[in-house]
Amino acid sequence: MKSATIQLEALTCPSCIQKIEGGIKGLEGVDQDAVKVLFNSSKVKVDFDADQVSIDEIEESINKLGYDVIKSKVK
Amino acid sequence: MQRHILKNKNKITLINGILIIVGFFSKWTMDNMDIFTGSLIIASILGVAPIAIQAYQSLKVKVVSIDVLVTIAVVGALIIQNYEESAIVTFLFLFGAYLEQRTLNKTRSAIKELTEMAPEKALKQMDNEEFMVVDVDEVDEGDILLVKTGAKIPVDGTVLKGEGSINEASITGESIPVRKEEGSNTYAGTILDNGTIQIVADRVGEDTTFGKIIELVEEAVDSKSEAERFIDRFSKYYTPAVLVIAIVVWLFSREIELAITILVLGCPGALVIGVPVSNVAGVGNGARNGVLLKGSEVISDFSRLDTMVFDKTGTLTVGNPSVAEKEYYGDNTGEALKYLASVERESDHPLAKAVLEEIGETTFPTVEKTEVIKGGGIVASVDGHRIAVGNVTLMEREKVEVNEKAQADLVRFEKNGDSLVLTSVDGKLKVLMGVRDQMRPGVKKDLRKLKELGVKNLVMLSGDNQVTVDVVSRELGLTEARGNMLPEDKSAYIKKLIEEEGQIVAFIGDGVNDSPSLALAHVGIAMGSGTDVAIETSDVVLMNSDFSRLPHALGLTKATARNMKQNIFVAVGVVVLLLTSLIFSEWMSMSIGMLVHEVSILVVILNGMRLLRYNVG
Numbered sequence: 092m093k094s095a096t097i098q099l100e101a102l103t104c105p106s107c108i109q110k111i112e113g114g115i116k117g118l119e120g121v122d123q124d125a126v127k128v129l130f131n132s133s134k135v136k137v138d139f140d141a142d143q144v145s146i147d148e149i150e151e152s153i154n155k156l157g158y159d160v161i162k163s164k165v166k
Numbered sequence: 167m168q169r170h171i172l173k174n175k176n177k178i179t180l181i182n183g184i185l186i187i188v189g190f191f192s193k194w195t196m197d198n199m200d201i202f203t204g205s206l207i208i209a210s211i212l213g214v215a216p217i218a219i220q221a222y223q224s225l226k227v228k229v230v231s232i233d234v235l236v237t238i239a240v241v242g243a244l245i246i247q248n249y250e251e252s253a254i255v256t257f258l259f260l261f262g263a264y265l266e267q268r269t270l271n272k273t274r275s276a277i278k279e280l281t282e283m284a285p286e287k288a289l290k291q292m293d294n295e296e297f298m299v300v301d302v303d304e305v306d307e308g309d310i311l312l313v314k315t316g317a318k319i320p321v322d323g324t325v326l327k328g329e330g331s332i333n334e335a336s337i338t339g340e341s342i343p344v345r346k347e348e349g350s351n352t353y354a355g356t357i358l359d360n361g362t363i364q365i366v367a368d369r370v371g372e373d374t375t376f377g378k379i380i381e382l383v384e385e386a387v388d389s390k391s392e393a394e395r396f397i398d399r400f401s402k403y404y405t406p407a408v409l410v411i412a413i414v415v416w417l418f419s420r421e422i423e424l425a426i427t428i429l430v431l432g433c434p435g436a437l438v439i440g441v442p443v444s445n446v447a448g449v450g451n452g453a454r455n456g457v458l459l460k461g462s463e464v465i466s467d468f469s470r471l472d473t474m475v476f477d478k479t480g481t482l483t484v485g486n487p488s489v490a491e492k493e494y495y496g497d498n499t500g501e502a503l504k505y506l507a508s509v510e511r512e513s514d515h516p517l518a519k520a521v522l523e524e525i526g527e528t529t530f531p532t533v534e535k536t537e538v539i540k541g542g543g544i545v546a547s548v549d550g551h552r553i554a555v556g557n558v559t560l561m562e563r564e565k566v567e568v569n570e571k572a573q574a575d576l577v578r579f580e581k582n583g584d585s586l587v588l589t590s591v592d593g594k595l596k597v598l599m600g601v602r603d604q605m606r607p608g609v610k611k612d613l614r615k616l617k618e619l620g621v622k623n624l625v626m627l628s629g630d631n632q633v634t635v636d637v638v639s640r641e642l643g644l645t646e647a648r649g650n651m652l653p654e655d656k657s658a659y660i661k662k663l664i665e666e667e668g669q670i671v672a673f674i675g676d677g678v679n680d681s682p683s684l685a686l687a688h689v690g691i692a693m694g695s696g697t698d699v700a701i702e703t704s705d706v707v708l709m710n711s712d713f714s715r716l717p718h719a720l721g722l723t724k725a726t727a728r729n730m731k732q733n734i735f736v737a738v739g740v741v742v743l744l745l746t747s748l749i750f751s752e753w754m755s756m757s758i759g760m761l762v763h764e765v766s767i768l769v770v771i772l773n774g775m776r777l778l779r780y781n782v783g
Contacts, residue, residue: 101274102268104232104439109402113227129388131274131446132281156223157172164303 092122095146097135097163099153102128107158111135114152120144168219175216179260186210186253209247213256214240229405235429238409239756242426254757255430262764266439269771273443276778277387281380283336283355288312288320292366302371304673307314309367313358322374323365325350330361337375337709344596378701382460383453385553387446389461394441401434408432426530431759432743436766440733443774455720456709462730464705467688468720469523469727470670471662475683477656477675478628478638479516481693481713483603483678487516489524490584492577492604495595502596506589508533509546520601539563543587555589557631562602566590572598583637585630606713609640615717615782617643619724623669627651627659657682664688672706674716691716721782729777740766741747 103106108128115135115157120143127136137149150158169180192198214237221233236259243252288305289297289312297312302320305311310326313319319332323383331343336355343359344354350363355376371377390398408429416425416497445462451458459465476482494502508530510518536546542563543556554564558576561568564751566588568576575598578584584600613624624644628635632649648659656675660683663669672689673680684690684703692704693711701707708715744762748754 101267101271103270105261109229110224110227113229119228128385130442131277131387132384134384153206157169157220
């Protein structure tokens with residue numbers, strides 16, 4: 092299990108959170124309970140299994156929803 | 167294509183607005199209905215495009231967002247050929263979102279200032295002994311870094327070479343530079359005012375004190391109270407419910423106009439954003455003023471505080487006691503002092519330090535045996551003599567005779583607010599010392615402010631004798647003061663307040679001894695100057711253990727809690743107002759509804775922004 096902190100462009104609508112949360116939870120290999128979208132700091136915290144899904148795929152799914160990823164850190 | 171449209175949302179909004187102006191202009195001045203209709207249709211289609219894309223994206227992840235409601239409403243308006251409504255609604259929605267973003271960024275500015283203080287680059291020593299600029303993420307523990315004048319310290323470390331003075335305001339809130347030399351500790355995020363130093367990295371990134379502070383604040387601004395979680399759950403079902411209601415209304419009344427108006431009026435706008443906005447502005451104000459609030463639950467508890475319980479030593483007092491007065495009895499005082507010094511040298515009690523400082527340089531006869539008497543002091547044997555060092559209880563237990571003169575001295579010392587240290591040698595009283603701890607400067611004024619802000623009870627708990635405690639209590643104007651309290655007595659007392667009297671309690675004490683009390687109280691505030699401990703154990707962190715920040719902290723949480731309530735009131739009030747006027751009035755329409763919504767959103771954001779300027783005064 093790896094955990095990533097993804098910095099997004101400033102989030103402005105609270106419904107963005109539901110969208111991003113829904114989008115990431117839909118990915119295989121992401122820990123469903125550990126997805127956290129921080130509205131005010133515009134960050135996503137997520138735990139994922141690197142064998143099933145890569146950080147690039149996670150970023151891509153956020154991108155597809157229309158939000159820019161500024162940078163991400165994987166530990 | 168989709169991304170392109172979303173990227174240019176602001177341009178679309180602008181063109182959309184211009185088209186609407188052109189449309190109305192040609193209608194009023196030239197009476198040209200073709201241009202009017204044409205430009206409004208283009209404006210509607212252009213304007214609904216980014217909204218529809220967002221709606222589609224959210225439906226894909228099974229979320230009925232506001233975009234979905236607005237898209238359906240606009241499409242509906244187009245179908246019934248109400249182009250005026252469709253164009254204006256899209257404009258208001260897009261322009262509102264733009265203003266929201268701008269103002270929201272303002273409310274977050276205080277937090278941003280803090281996170282931007284995080285170091286980004288470091289000069290790291292490479293294998294060839296040269297220093298290279300690297301990203302701070304590439305620094306590991308044990309790396310050697312060079313810091314030049316004016317640069318940020320990139321990590322928590324130890325000075326290896328060189329000296330300089332560092333401005334540690336970002337960690338301690340204290341802006342007077344601190345001198346650092348070989349072996350001194352440095353903190354990430356602080357600034358080297360002058361000098362050049364080499365440091366070895368001890369902790370990097372999120373493990374540094376500064377990293378922890380940032381993480382704490384970021385968690386805090388997004389933490390949710392029970393009320394917010396309720397709103398979240400509520401809005402999850404609220405928007406789909408509005409959609410269902412609109413469909414039902416349409417099916418029964420066959421009036422598309424009414425149905426789509428309901429869609430727009432039902433948007434939950436201000437409700438979902440009102441509380442987070444107050445929260446981020448409140449926490450942001452705190453961070454700027456040396457008060458870190460750990461989230462909205464803490465804000466809520468702190469703002470409703472009934473009782474504040476203080477530890478005495480190190481909290482209300484400076485925590486650096488010294489001997490204020492002393493008396494000697496009988497002869498061989500010199501010997502007695504040596505015995506006393508030997509015994510105290512082995513103790514880590516704060517009073518022992520004061521006693522040793524008072525005695526100064528001396529020789530230390532070997533201590534053969536010591537026994538700590540809980541709540542009394544120490545009994546030891548030194549050079550074959552039985553030495554007892556401690557309070558009056560210990561002297562009674564040791565059957566030490568206290569003559570009339572000594573009795574009078576005891577009473578006098580206690581009245582002065584001293585903690586008493588008595589020393590007996592072989593059952594004879596030899597030395598009496600009165601140790602006094604200075605009040606923190608300004609503490610009296612701070613306590614008065616807390617009272618003015620509505621805290622009902624100010625209570626002091628202390629391990630000192632009751633007479634001393636009473637003296638301090640009277641001087642500070644506390645409502646209650648209890649002496650002879652062990653750490654477990656303190657936590658029992660707090661438990662009683664919470665469970666039996668149903669009070670909301672804050673405890674302010676040092677982070678080490680009093681951790682049970684800190685954990686028990688609704689709001690725990692640790693004063694320890696070891697910032698790490700204070701950050702871990704506190705609900706509210708006072709930077710640099712600055713007691714004078716407490717009134718600001720309390721006033722701010724009260725203002726924030728009030729602000730949240732105002733925002734909820736505005737949001738709920740607007741929805742109620744819109745729905746009732748839809749039923750009872752003629753003038754309500756889709757675009758007026760959208761206008762009121764957007765205005766209400768801006769009102770709650772601007773209201774939240776006021777918190778950034780809050781000052782307890």
